[in-house]
Amino acid sequence: MLAVSLTFLAAAFILGPELLSRWVLGLVVPQRSLSQNRGEQVTRAIVWALVPLAVVVLWVRVRHVLGMWGGWLDVEVAASGLYSGSYFDAHRVEFYRSLIAVCGMAWSLLWRLYLIVIAAAALIDWAILRYRWLRNALKPRWAKTALATLILPRVSEWYVLLSDMLLPTEDVMLEVDVLTKNGTLYQGGVQDRMIAPDGELLSITLADPRRFLREEFHREKEEDVNAPTEYFWRHIPGKLFVVLGSDIASVNVRYPPRQAASPALARPDLSETDLTTIRNLLAKLKPGE
Amino acid sequence: MNGREIEHLLSLMDENITSGRASLRSEILSYFQDHESQVLAELRSAHRVAVPTSAGEVNIKLSDLQALIA
Numbered sequence: 001m002l003a004v005s006l007t008f009l010a011a012a013f014i015l016g017p018e019l020l021s022r023w024v025l026g027l028v029v030p031q032r033s034l035s036q037n038r039g040e041q042v043t044r045a046i047v048w049a050l051v052p053l054a055v056v057v058l059w060v061r062v063r064h065v066l067g068m069w070g071g072w073l074d075v076e077v078a079a080s081g082l083y084s085g086s087y088f089d090a091h092r093v094e095f096y097r098s099l100i101a102v103c104g105m106a107w108s109l110l111w112r113l114y115l116i117v118i119a120a121a122a123l124i125d126w127a128i129l130r131y132r133w134l135r136n137a138l139k140p141r142w143a144k145t146a147l148a149t150l151i152l153p154r155v156s157e158w159y160v161l162l163s164d165m166l167l168p169t170e171d172v173m174l175e176v177d178v179l180t181k182n183g184t185l186y187q188g189g190v191q192d193r194m195i196a197p198d199g200e201l202l203s204i205t206l207a208d209p210r211r212f213l214r215e216e217f218h219r220e221k222e223e224d225v226n227a228p229t230e231y232f233w234r235h236i237p238g239k240l241f242v243v244l245g246s247d248i249a250s251v252n253v254r255y256p257p258r259q260a261a262s263p264a265l266a267r268p269d270l271s272e273t274d275l276t277t278i279r280n281l282l283a284k285l286k287p288g289e
Numbered sequence: 290m291n292g293r294e295i296e297h298l299l300s301l302m303d304e305n306i307t308s309g310r311a312s313l314r315s316e317i318l319s320y321f322q323d324h325e326s327q328v329l330a331e332l333r334s335a336h337r338v339a340v341p342t343s344a345g346e347v348n349i350k351l352s353d354l355q356a357l358i359a
Contacts, residue, residue: 148296230341256344277318279358
C-alpha cells in the first residue's frame with residue numbers, strides 16, 4: 001500500500017506538471033507540433049517538476065501552510081500505517097487523523113504547484129504567440145539566444161519555419177518555393193501546414209500557387225542565356241494547392257515585401273546615389289524635357 | 290535542431306532579408322537607368338511603373354517616388 005501511495009504521489013508531483021504544461025502549451029501550439037527526443041522530454045519533465053516544486057516549498061514555508069495541517073509526525077504515522085498492517089490495526093484512530101493531515105499537506109503543495117505550472121505554461125504560450133514581437137524587441141544577441149533556447153525547442157522546426165513566428169517585420173510575408181522529388185517547382189504563400197507528431201512535415205498548403213515551366217525555361221535558356229525566369233511561372237487554377245511532405249525534395253523559405261516598393265525603396269536604406277538616380281528620373285518627367 | 294541553432298538560422302535570415310532588400314533596390318534602380326524612356330513613358334501615362342525583378346513584378350507609384358525625394 002505504501003508503494004502504491006508513493007507511486008501516486010510521484011505521478012502527481014512529477015508527471016502531473018509535465019502533462020499539465022503539455023496541455024496548456026497545446027492550446028497554442030498543436031500537440032502534433034511538439035518535437036522532442038527522449039532526453040529532452042526527461043529533462044523537461046524534471047525541470048517542470050523540480051523548479052515549480054522548489055518555489056512551492058519556499059511558498060508554504062514562508063506562509064507556514066503545512067503546519068496548519070500537521071507535521072512530520074503525521075507523515076511518519078501515515079507511512080507506518082500504510083506500510084504495516086499490524087501498526088494500522090494498533091493505531092487506527094491516529095492513522096486516519098494523520099492520513100487526513102498528510103492529504104491536506106499534499107493538497108496544499110499540489111494546487112500551488114499546478115497553479116505555478118499553469119502560469120508558467122501560459123507565459124510560454126504568450127511568448128510563442130508574440131515571439132516575433134519579443135525577438136524584435138530584444139536587442140542583445142544573448143537575449144535573443146536565451147529566448148530561442150527557452151521557446152523554440154517546444155515547437156517543431158517546421159512550425160517555426162512555416163508560421164509567422166520568424167517574420168522579421170510586418171511589411172513582409174511568408175512565401176515558399178517547393179521543389180518536388182520529380183523536379184517540379186511550385187511557389188506560393190504558406191496558407192497552412194500539417195506536421196506529424198514527430199515534427200515531420202506532412203504537407204504544405206500554398207495560397208495563389210504558381211508552377212515553374214522548367215522545360216520551356218531550359219529550351220529558352222539554350223537560345224538566350226539571359227532569359228528572365230519571371231515569364232516561366234504559371235498560375236495554377238484554384239486558390240489553394242496542397243503539396244504532400246513525402247513528395248517534397250526541398251523548401252526555400254522567402255520573405256517578399258507585401259508592398260514591393262516600400263521596403264526596397266525605404267528612405268533610410270537609400271544612399272545619396274540612389275536618391276540622385278530617382279531625382280534625375282523625376283526631373284525628366286517635368287514638361288519640356 | 291535546438292533553440293540556439295534556430296536562433297543562428299534566424300540571424301542568417303535577418304541578414305538575408307537585408308541583403309535581399311539591397312538586391313531588390315539595386316535591381317529597381319538599374320531598371321530605371323537601363324529602361325529610362327520606358328519608365329518615363331509609364332510614369333507619364335499611368336503615374337506608376339511596373340519593374341520586373343527577381344522577386345516578381347514590382348509596381349511603384351509616382352507619388353511614392355516623389356515622396357522619397359521630397
